[in-house]
Amino acid sequence: MTGLSLDPGAMAECLTAGGMEVEQVTAFGAGLAPVVAARVVGVDAHPNSNQLRLVTVTLGEEPGSPTQRIVCGAPLIPVPGSHVALAQPGTVLPSGVTIEAREVAGVRSPGMLCTEAELGVGENTTNLLELPDITAGESITAVCGVRDHILELGLTPNRPDALGHRGVARDLCVLCDHPIPAEAPHTYADPPVEASPMKVIISAPGLCSRYTAGGITEVTVGPSPFWMRVRLHRLGQRAICNVVDVTNWVLLEEGHPVHAFDFHRIDGGRLVVRRAEKGESLVTLDDEERPLEPDDLVIADAHRAQALAGIMGGAHSEVNRETTRVLVECARFHPAAIRRTAKRLGLHTDASHRFERGMDHHATVRVMERTRSLIQQVAGGHLAGPVYDLFGEVPAERTIAFSLPRANALLGVQIEPPRAVHILERLGCAVTPQGRHMNVTPPGFRPDLTIAEDLAEELVRVVGYDRVPATLPTVRRETGEVSRGALAVSHIKEVLCAMGLHEAITHAFVHPEVNRRATPPGREAVRLENPISEERSELRTSMVPGLLSVVERAHHHRVGSLAVYEYGRVFFGAPGQELPSEEEHVGIMLWGQRTPFPDGVGDHDVLDVKGMVTSLIRRLLFTEVRVRVPEHVAPWPWLHPKRLGEIVVRGTTVGHLGELHPRWVEQRGLTGRPIFAQLHADPLKAWMNERPTPNLRPLPRFPASERDVALVVPNSITCAQVKGFIKEHGGDELENVSLFDVYQGDSIPENHTSLAFRLTFRRDDGTLTDKRVDAVTRSVCEALKTGLGASIRQ
């Protein structure tokens, strides 16, 4: 197409560097050189097999040329005189199989006769490939150009010009600074035949800016020639019949879709580009009936819609074996309109893909003529009738005021004016200098070029992104305030990891059933309108669903225990607000045995998670944490009603902890007691950002005295109550109270618990005497007896 000579690797590099990313390069036919045309001389039965036959072939056309006997398993052997493809030893088929002379069922075969599928040139897997117009002994690669490289491009949606081979070739020439080939005018064997005229009307000018059509008569519909079929096959197109194959060929070559109507199926001598009528429908080429809406654009005759404009033809006017006269259409439709219809119908075609990206308004006549000439070449016939070329609302020509100095500043490079003009002109732009600026009019095939920045990209794309220097900017910082939130989060995560928890990250969308179970009463979950599946159709309202799935996964894989946390967002419906509300939460899940050997004693319980939560908050905020028995259990129906607590920090409830409800655990097929805690991170982060640096207390100068007090209290009294009571009665010298033993069982009355506390006393201004400490301890004990009904154990 261009005369440009580049090896496929270099071409791929050049295209990728120019913004047309080559995703894959596939070499075709590299191993097919030893495949030659062989003339069939005769067929004999195989002595040992009913499935196989012995085909005598020759590689010469003269009578008496030496023959070979090939063992062949094909059901039908072409008649003597036909030419078939013989893979001689050394051939490597596309499947990777290497052909060698070998014995097949006891008969030596010096090669293999191939089907087109075996050679990678077509789809037929049963019949031997027959080659017309070839001389025996000729290599088939020489005749059919079957040696090829396919470069697969991953194109961005802004480059409709690269959706055809010609456009890619043109851009490649620009990128490689190679002359751009002129487009040759189409020449026809004979002048057009006048025939029954037809009226063509655009009645929806907003949706179709140009409609071009031309006829060709006395065509012979049949299979395409081998070279055409091979090429289409390589490009992923099924061969259908010569006329249709030409339209596919042109779409790939020119990047502009064309459509061929069976002219005789167009009724009433009219072709109208119009909006579909209410209630109208169309049976498309794939034999689906498509209900249409007034937003859809159709090509209709006097009676009915005949094609879904820019998307797919209609079955009624489809080219078929009986077709003798064809009308070739090449048009430009409105991109957004085509896209809307294609999306609504779920009908994404090669044509709609191109039209919705924007086709060249100027190209229609040329592309239509290219189609007609190719049809004439492969299906014969004569041009017929006038060329219809009608205009709707023509897209305005864009002229961009372009300042090269500004573009250079934006890019950080120095492109000189002559170079810039040269590049823009080669890209197809019209450039006129206008004082210090230039006016640039992009070509019709580049609808993506609309502003000066687009042209800047074009310049640097051709010059090469690799020519832009890498310069570090001076970053004018924002205040550190901005990053505080992120800092707090990473601190929280670090502390949790240090406590032995692994960090989990789970999907934010969860199963509605699990979600609802763990949604606080009075709050709404947010539903997805278009979930991937019902299992992931709601946004989580708590950290429960994700962490529960982690437990379930571990259980499934027979991992007996875990300790994980997740830091993430939960979502609640917020009617009337701009957006649903989002909160950041930390969830902790413990399940199964504590740390294993040698210290693994027992399973995780609620006090483990309480310890973690307490340590976390102390570390973050240097503040005490209270876990209290909630007044109502209703807010947490997913927790064990007797094993849960509210987490209170600075007088505010910031979370909850407990055992998951045993009934729920059982229903989900889990064993053991998953332990869960959840903290609302937003208030924690806010407090952390108040710089909660602890005020340093002077180190104690005098020794402390300790006394242990063990007491038995009814179970109705909580540890926190006892501790609070001791603190209240311990006077100023009581520095600390800590529980060191809990006991129930022998020697303790039923429904009672023995608690043992260590009391630490200290004065700032001197050493306490034993007498004094004993007296205070005694008075605390007395108070516990009378105030709480505790009995003191000696």
Add this chain to the structure above:
Amino acid sequence: MGSAVISAEHIRAELGRIRDGFSADLEDLQAAGRTWDEQHLRRVRAKWAGPQGELTRLLKNLRHLPKGERPLVGKLANEVKHQVEQRFDGALQRLREQNLLHELEGPRLDVTLPGRSHPVGAAHPLTLVLRDVVRIFQGLGFSVVDGPQVDTHENNFDKLGFPPDHPATDMQDSFFVRHGDGRTLLRTHTSTVQVRHMLTHSPPVAVVAPGAVFRRDDDLTHSPMFFQLEGLLVDEGVSFAHLKGVLLRFVHEYFGKDVGIRLRPSYFPFVEPGAEMDVHCMFCEPWLGDKERTRACRVCKGTGWIEVLGCGMVHPVVFRSVGYDPDRVTGFAFGMGIDRLAMLRYGIGDIRLLYESDVRFLSQF
């Protein structure tokens, strides 16, 4: 024992008996070999010289002696006590030395027993990667910001210049949520944070925004939820060369000094010029020049390059939609997939592993 009948002679004899008795007991003990310990030794001392021992009891009787004899006998008694102490100390020291020798020559501790565990958890690989990436950009002067994960169509698409009914929106298939007018969605990229930040801050702006984003994709390399980090620098005179400089510095710090970058023209509606950035494949290390190794590399499919981010100069349409003057400021933006970085770094082949949170996976980091 009657009073005042005790003679100095008697006491002297008793002192001798105590000294000899102590010595005899000590010898008996030592003769017993390794069956005795400090406890036994102390018991012997207590019997003869302890607070309740024979010596103490004897000394209580000193007051019954005539005054004149007391100093002499007292001195004698002190000598005995001293001798006892000395011999006790000697014995104790020998015993300790023996025990130590015994331990040092004795059996080994099996240090191959598992250590007593102090479990330390691991951050998720995505967190680890994000932490490193964010630290690099903070070092370059960028601040860290965040925004909501559920956002408006306007912030996610319109303000970023996505044309309505344009194929560009196909690149990011969105999850819509049931809320308000039906134009609420899970953000498909962190670029929403760009918009939000510029709407509330005047230039200059230098931020990165890490976070979860959502697209309707689900296969080996696409997860419906994944993580991105957005970067944005807006100021007067910011150029494409600056973008390249910042990204190159990032790559050198994150991947290493040898790793090269390649920018390729690409398209995102909110940048112009737009690019995708590839980095040298860290598996076949093309900078070492072994072409065969690169050709055989399955990670980069033989190209030597791996795509890691999209970037470009902020499109004027974005500036206009947030109220910035595109004639006064320019800027660059980039967005990188954190999942991809994590998968490359840790050799994770299936993106779903990142979100299943299988503890056998989590405990490997």
